[in-house]
Amino acid sequence: MRTVELLCCPALEETVRAAWGRLAGAGLPSLARHAHPTNRPHLTLAAVDVFPPGAADRLAGLFDAALPLPVRLDRVTVLDGSAPLVWSVRPTAALTGLHRAVWAALDGADGRRPWHAPGRWTPHLSLALRFREHDRRLARAVVDGARPAGRFVAARSYDGDTRTVQPLGGGFPAE
Secondary structure, rough: OEEEEEOHHHHHHHHHHHHHHHHOOOOOHHHHHHHHHHHHHHHEEEEOOOOOOOOOHHHHHHHHHHHHEEEEEEEEEOOOOOOOOOEEEOOHHHHHHHHHHHHHHHHOOOOOOHOOOOOOOOOEEEEEOOHHHHHHHHHHHOOOOOOOOOEEEEEEEEOOOEEEEEEEEEOOOOO
């Protein structure tokens, strides 16, 4: 599987990592416990089995033109499905337009995940995986009611087979 992800500016990344730390400190599930070096706060725009020919170049062009992109986080909630605890991202016209363009750049890719399709996609930054709904109130208190702002400054692709990342554009920060 290959993803297309946006990365946060350093200040917003630190805000999310601090929330991960507070969740772990409270004994709740948290991505702070995921120690792989590629683990960092990100917004997934799409996931496919394999990029179609030319997709990486098309994506790089999109991101070089669109980034940095302002972002504001919204409420903390639990999504359906695998029940991740997430910090919702307010969908702006610029963000949803970029998302549609990414989806179009991946036209013809096998295995496009339908939950990322325009109209079905829920923009968010993950805080914990397989979260228990009954802990949501405590998690909201631990994370804090703040709705921080920042910017998406770079894009990358994560390769699930090799567990490596590939820069896709913007001012790609060090891993």
